[in-house]
Amino acid sequence: MKIHHVGYLAKNLEKSVKRFIELGYEVERPCKYDPIRKINIEFLVNGDYRVELIQPMSEESPMYPLLKRFKNTPYHFCYEVADLDLATKELSEKGYTVIQEPEIAPCIDDRRVVFMNNISMGIIELVEN
Numbered sequence: 001m002k003i004h005h006v007g008y009l010a011k012n013l014e015k016s017v018k019r020f021i022e023l024g025y026e027v028e029r030p031c032k033y034d035p036i037r038k039i040n041i042e043f044l045v046n047g048d049y050r051v052e053l054i055q056p057m058s059e060e061s062p063m064y065p066l067l068k069r070f071k072n073t074p075y076h077f078c079y080e081v082a083d084l085d086l087a088t089k090e091l092s093e094k095g096y097t098v099i100q101e102p103e104i105a106p107c108i109d110d111r112r113v114v115f116m117n118n119i120s121m122g123i124i125e126l127v128e129n
C-alpha cells in the first residue's frame with residue numbers, strides 16, 4: 001500500500017512547523033481545525049514525503065492521551081486504499097482491530113479514514129482514494 005503521510009504529534013503546532021521548515025519541508029495545506037477530533041492539522045511535504053502535524057486542542061481530543069504519553073513524535077503511517085470498507089475487512093482478518101470507526105477527514109478533502117491497531121505494528125490509518 002502506498003504511504004499517504006506520516007502522522008506526527010505536536011505539543012505546539014506553530015513551533016513544530018518552523019522546525020520542519022528549517023529541515024526543508026514546505027507547507028502543503030495550512031493549519032486547519034478538525035472539530036470531530038478536536039485537533040489542529042497541518043500538512044507539510046519534503047520531496048516525496050508528506051507529514052501530518054497534529055496538535056490536540058482539548059483534553060477531550062482522542063489524540064490527547066497519546067500526546068501526554070509521547071510528546072512530539074511520529075505515531076502513525078497512513079496508507080492509501082481504493083475501498084476503505086474492503087481494506088478494513090481484509091486487515092481485520094489479518095489481526096488488526098478498528099480503534100476509531102471510519103470518519104470523514106475534513107483536512108483531507110473529506111475523504112474517509114479509519115484507524116486500526118495491530119499488536120506487532122501499532123497504529124495505522126487508511127485513507128480512501
Ligand code: NI
Binds near residue numbers: 005007125
Ligand atoms: Ni493521519
